[in-house]
Amino acid sequence: MIPFNKPHLTGKETHYMYDAVSTGKISGNGKYTKMCQEFFEKQYGFEKCLLTTSCTDALEMAALLINIEPGDEVIMPSYTFVSTSNAFILRGATIIFADSETDNPNLDASKIEALITPKTKAIVPVHYAGVACDMDTIMALAEKYNLFVVEDAAQAIDSFYTGKDGVKRALGSIGHLAAFSFHETKNIISGEGGMLAINDRQFADRAEIIWEKGTNRSSFFRGEVDKYGWVDMGSSFLPSEIISAFLWAQLEExxxxxxxxxxxxxxxxxxxxxxxxxxxxxxxxxxxxxxxxxxxxxxxxxxxxxxxxxxxxxxxxxxxxxxxxxxxxxxxxxxxxxxxxxxxxxxxxxxxxxxxxxxxxxxxxxxxxxxxxxxx
CATH class of the missing domain: 3.90.1150.10 (Aspartate Aminotransferase, domain 1)
Structure with missing residues (x-):
């Protein structure tokens, strides 16, 4: 049988996982987490990156960051994985599904404006097969109607978009926020795993708080605050160092x-x-x-x-x-x-x-x- 998918191992995954265990800190946000996040920020120009346990988690963080509430409308393609929708459904949003392009499965950007209402809060383009949506049109609509753009870049690692200005940008670096997947079916894998890319600085500090259960734990350990406590809503979105160590072996190759x-x-x-x-x-x-x-x-x-x-x-x-x-x-x-x-x-x-x-x-x-x- 030729299978549909077979996870690729570079050969260093177990070595780095062993190294992570030997450091005595495997709970997350340690050596390998920071190395991976810095790699993505430097390689693709993301303002800030936070590894997550899945792309689903990254999307759920995005929904929290843009304060999705019951009654808000979010425009996205119908031809996508359920996580794209679930992240916003969980916050009470109404999903307004848009049709795909005639020559590829991406969201048809020309159909978006007719779907925008006073209740619309965000557009979620999905870069199907790692091929870019028409981001110039989408970002122009977002600016015109004061909307957020959350790129579902689950399949889009190491793929790019060239705008009308001639500038080539990494997918996931264009919208306000973006979510990536490192599931075993993706180009770069960690079994399960994902990442939130933050491109708008207004979200950077709060994203870190939501990432760590709504606490200012990271700020505390950096010495920026003298007390560590619960300051916002959040959840346990960060992966263990073992997952990050596996991912690092992939990024090297x-x-x-x-x-x-x-x-x-x-x-x-x-x-x-x-x-x-x-x-x-x-x-x-x-x-x-x-x-x-x-x-x-x-x-x-x-x-x-x-x-x-x-x-x-x-x-x-x-x-x-x-x-x-x-x-x-x-x-x-x-x-x-x-x-x-x-x-x-x-x-x-x-x-x-x-x-x-x-x-x-x-x-x-x-x-x-x-x-x-x-x-x-």
Whole structure:
């Protein structure tokens, strides 16, 4: 069986985990946590980074930081993972789902303005497959209507956006806040794990307090305050040093991991380009303003029947591929809360998109087998 995903280990993970244990501090916010956070701040220009136990936690921190309250409306794509929505639902928000682009699953930025009301508080673009949404349009709307932008960059590590001003920016560095994932299916992993990137200084101090259960513990240990106490709402969002140590081993090999993944992505694209054109199957589209971080390779079949047939044929050949998100506006939890609009593109991707096996240790021969089977 060629699996859909296989976590890649660089070889140093257990060494650094052992080192973390030997320091006598494994509860979090120690040596490896600080090293990882500083790496991201320097590498990608984030104002401040805080590691979390998951991307879900990072999104929940973002919802707390922008003071989401019952009755607030938050605009996001329907074609996304449930965590994107749950983080704001937990604070009492009403989710206003927007449709996807016609040529890729990202939020259609041209549809956002019509959804904005006096109750709208935030826009949450999701950079699907690590490919940037139209951030110029989204940030312009945020400025016009005084809204917050929280980038769901779960899949977008080491990917970039070039704006109309010609400046190339890392995804996650453009919105007020951003959330990343280091789940075992991502490019850089720590099993479970995530990170909140803070790009607006007004949130920096409070983010640290929310991160540590609503206390000013970090300020106390830096000697900035003489008492350590409960000063705000919060939760236990920071990961243990063992998770951070695992992540550090991955970050040391970031360039190698990314080069290999881009090689795999290009092999898929070159092998399937002519076949896809002949069979009315769509391959991934990367807009001119975006880069490709090779998070995944997907196909968009003409219809549900074709996708089901493809998945079954590949499974019979011991190749495991999967469909992806189901439109959240049609979920059992939210269907009676949706404002009623038809989101045709979101539903199309729900029915027709299939993800092919993608992981660092996938060999050229494996890709040849997969693509030959698809074409047959």
């Amino acid at each position: 970031l360039e190698d991991i990314q080069n290999k993944r881009k090689h795999i992505w290009q092999l898929y694209y070159d092998a399937l380009q002519d076949w896809a054109l002949a069979t009315n199957v769509k391959l991934p589209v990367v807009p001119e303003y975006a880069t490709n971080n090779a998070h995944m390779f997907y196909l968009v079949c003409p219809d549900l029947a074709r996708r089901t047939e493809l998945i079954n044929k590949l499974k019979a050949a011991d190749i495991w591929c999967v469909f992806h998100y189901l439109s959240l506006h049609k979920s059992p939890f939210y269907t009676d809360k949706h404002y009623g609009a038809t989101l045709a593109q979101s539903d199309h991707y729900s029915d027709c998109l299939v993800r092919l096996p993608f992981y660092y240790d996938l060999s050229d021969a494996d890709i040849q087998k997969i693509t030959d089977c698809i074409k047959q």
